[in-house]
Amino acid sequence: MKKCIYCKAEIPNKSVIDFCDSCGKKTFGDKLFYTIVQNMQEAERRGDLQQGHVL
Secondary structure, eight states, rough: OOEEETTTTTEEETOOOSSSHHHHHHHHHHHHHHHHHHHHHHHHHHHHGGGTTOO
């Protein structure tokens, strides 16, 4: 498990964002939060989040 960058709550390792849903909604508002999550999930599917990782 990794931890939320704001409140340190545990979040799943598979999460594409580094903050929990609660903090994301408080920080960005519902609409922007869901847009961020959607865009990050699409970037992960394309492989854009893996750039610079050495296997």
